[in-house]
Amino acid sequence: MVENLNIEVSPLPRVEGHGDLxxxxxNKKIEKLQVRIPESPRFFEAMLVGRLYNEPSHxxxxxxxxxxxxxxxxxxxxTEAALGVTLNDLILSLRKLVNYGECIQSNCLHVYFLAxxxxxxxxxxxxxxESNPAVVNIAVKMKKIGNELVxxxxxxxxxxxxxxxxxxxxLPTTEDLHYLRDMLVSLYPDLETSLKxxxxxxxxDFERETEYICIYDKDxxxxxxxxxxxxxxxTIKPQDYLEKISESVVEHSTGKxxxxxxxxxxxxxxxxxxxxxxxxxxxxxxxxxxxxxxxPCYNTFMNNIAQFVELVHCVDDGxxxxxxxxxxxxxxxxxxxxxxxxxxxxxxxxxAPRGSLIHDYTYDSDGxxxxxxxxxxxxxxxxxxxxxxxxxxxxxxxxxxDEIKLGCEMMIRAYDPCISCSTHFLNVTLINE
Amino acid sequence: MSKPKVGVFGLTGCGGCQLEVLNLEDYxxxxxxxxxxxxxxxxISEHYDTYEIALIEGSVTTNHDIERLEHIAKIAxxxxxxxxxxxxxxxxxxxxxxxxxxxxxxxxxxxxGWIDSIDAKPIDSYVKVDYYARGCPxxxxxxxxxxxxxxxxxxxxxxxxxxxxxxxxxxxTCLYEFGMTCKGxxxxxxxxxxxxxxxxxxxxxxxxxxxxxxxxQKDLLERYGLTVEDLKEGFNLYNSFKQIEQKxx
Numbered sequence: 189m190v191e192n193l194n195i196e197v198s199p200l201p202r203v204e205g206h207g208d209l210x211x212x213x214x215n216k217k218i219e220k221l222q223v224r225i226p227e228s229p230r231f232f233e234a235m236l237v238g239r240l241y242n243e244p245s246h247x248x249x250x251x252x253x254x255x256x257x258x259x260x261x262x263x264x265x266x267t268e269a270a271l272g273v274t275l276n277d278l279i280l281s282l283r284k285l286v287n288y289g290e291c292i293q294s295n296c297l298h299v300y301f302l303a304x305x306x307x308x309x310x311x312x313x314x315x316x317x318e319s320n321p322a323v324v325n326i327a328v329k330m331k332k333i334g335n336e337l338v339x340x341x342x343x344x345x346x347x348x349x350x351x352x353x354x355x356x357x358x359l360p361t362t363e364d365l366h367y368l369r370d371m372l373v374s375l376y377p378d379l380e381t382s383l384k385x386x387x388x389x390x391x392x393d394f395e396r397e398t399e400y401i402c403i404y405d406k407d408x409x410x411x412x413x414x415x416x417x418x419x420x421x422x423t424i425k426p427q428d429y430l431e432k433i434s435e436s437v438v439e440h441s442t443g444k445x446x447x448x449x450x451x452x453x454x455x456x457x458x459x460x461x462x463x464x465x466x467x468x469x470x471x472x473x474x475x476x477x478x479x480x481x482x483x484p485c486y487n488t489f490m491n492n493i494a495q496f497v498e499l500v501h502c503v504d505d506g507x508x509x510x511x512x513x514x515x516x517x518x519x520x521x522x523x524x525x526x527x528x529x530x531x532x533x534x535x536x537x538x539x540a541p542r543g544s545l546i547h548d549y550t551y552d553s554d555g556x557x558x559x560x561x562x563x564x565x566x567x568x569x570x571x572x573x574x575x576x577x578x579x580x581x582x583x584x585x586x587x588x589x590d591e592i593k594l595g596c597e598m599m600i601r602a603y604d605p606c607i608s609c610s611t612h613f614l615n616v617t618l619i620n621e
Numbered sequence: 622m623s624k625p626k627v628g629v630f631g632l633t634g635c636g637g638c639q640l641e642v643l644n645l646e647d648y649x650x651x652x653x654x655x656x657x658x659x660x661x662x663x664x665i666s667e668h669y670d671t672y673e674i675a676l677i678e679g680s681v682t683t684n685h686d687i688e689r690l691e692h693i694a695k696i697a698x699x700x701x702x703x704x705x706x707x708x709x710x711x712x713x714x715x716x717x718x719x720x721x722x723x724x725x726x727x728x729x730x731x732x733x734g735w736i737d738s739i740d741a742k743p744i745d746s747y748v749k750v751d752y753y754a755r756g757c758p759x760x761x762x763x764x765x766x767x768x769x770x771x772x773x774x775x776x777x778x779x780x781x782x783x784x785x786x787x788x789x790x791x792x793x794t795c796l797y798e799f800g801m802t803c804k805g806x807x808x809x810x811x812x813x814x815x816x817x818x819x820x821x822x823x824x825x826x827x828x829x830x831x832x833x834x835x836x837x838q839k840d841l842l843e844r845y846g847l848t849v850e851d852l853k854e855g856f857n858l859y860n861s862f863k864q865i866e867q868k869x870x
Contacts, residue, residue, distance in 0.1 A: 229738055230633065230682075234724035235715035243855060246824070250712050250757065253637020302765060343819030345644055346637045346758050350819045357820040437732040 236560040257290035258540030264548040265536030289337025294541035300327035307389040335454035355524035400459035409467040452571035455543025457494035469504035529555025628660035628672030634679030638704035644860035669846035680706040694748035705757040710862030713741035755827035
């Protein structure tokens, strides 16, 4: 049992980017609890000023190598909205496929390399290599297939090339699409194996209802496009996001904090499954039921399960999209639509693997950016992470300092995982030698 | 022979270069058989200050970056700059173009004073760099080639020819034929003409080639009715550091 506790975890291991946790407890009371983000600020909103409309997607892709597809598409959508560009079905379908690639890659890494060891109470995936090597192979294979979707369609796995304002510089061939389809189909036995492993996980008991925000499309489970929807009952057009979401600068972090209807909200897989569950593929719903994901779900730790359920959805819907595109035919004349510079404002929102991502650009009549505003999902989650920790720490007070520290780390990782996974990836390979 | 100890570090950047190391997938096992990774900011929790070869991603944009970089340089025997940010300053230097103080005020308003940020620079502005794996991001094989050459005691071969050489070798139709501009004729190769192959004009993310054939480029522009201004558009995306430096001379 702990009465006084002073924890500083710096940097937080296995999270993408640089974050620190500061926790100070005196006489069982939390004196200080902060998730600090000392990551170097980049100033993309300033870098974008004056740039021609065909450049922002390439510039903002460089905000994050891990979410480069989400940034690329959010940026393209903002620009296309400002310039009044309407895309055809072929372009939209291929973009959704590229987006699924990133989602598969990112979600799989989080689930397998982060969630599995954390929830099994082991320090890393290494013990699992001996007891269940199949899982490690599955993770490597899935990551590669996610990357291949982006590489084949986008020209490069990190910072895609072909995806530009108005469409694609180059279309895949029919053979490319069959290659990708075969790879996706080959994942089904792996999903079954994964289900067995995930079912054995002990997800910690925790509940804190909050506001859940993501995009919504009446016709499909929205990841690429839609209106902004809140579990607090409102839905707004992307361009009206400022009516609901506000940002503020906090001293301990270069990442701004966000609010909507309340003093914090959550974005990411759990927010999406909470808000749009009925639109998941039937297969994904079956997996959700098997894994005990009942929506609305207020246990943040279940975000890991929601990520896996979404991964299943991406595989199912990815195959469906490929079949549609093969039916449609790959007409080079449909790869691009006309784009012309004009003055105006446009907002793009895409669901990055870890939540809604917003780009808001204003262009002058030459097609150069006058003003840009970017809101990153992790910023949206900060305030909610701190609120979850305020609830979690008192629940853990009877445990040892190490267990409290681990509990807090797990909670943070439940939101923002990503590269975390690769930690174990490297270790595993070393052991294999 | 004991395996060389390697550290992988990230200063200010997107993490994409480190991700490309992790994306080695097919080579990763061989790579890790050849080296002993003792530090990897993005991927491993345990860190040791015993590295002989340091792969550094990102540019220097904070005082904290300078401290870290100088610490790494004291320990490492060989420093490899990885990616445009580390090699040329990269995209981060667009902030310098805008003005660092102005940028702080634009993004953080009256709280700008809380933010540690200095003009973005490539890492060789502070420490001696032995090899450059250029590009945004570099190709996976470029990184592997440099490290394996070092292990075998060879000098890594870094292309000193323009992107056009690689593009022609692939049999691509010149993008100027499609009415596009491409900086391939004056830009450093090494990417296997990745962008022109995807029908996207080269943006010189590896910087200009050492001794560019400027006249050939001018002839090309003239032949397709384009001007030097057309070519200049977007050149500063990855190369603004050098441009600002040249202007101030």
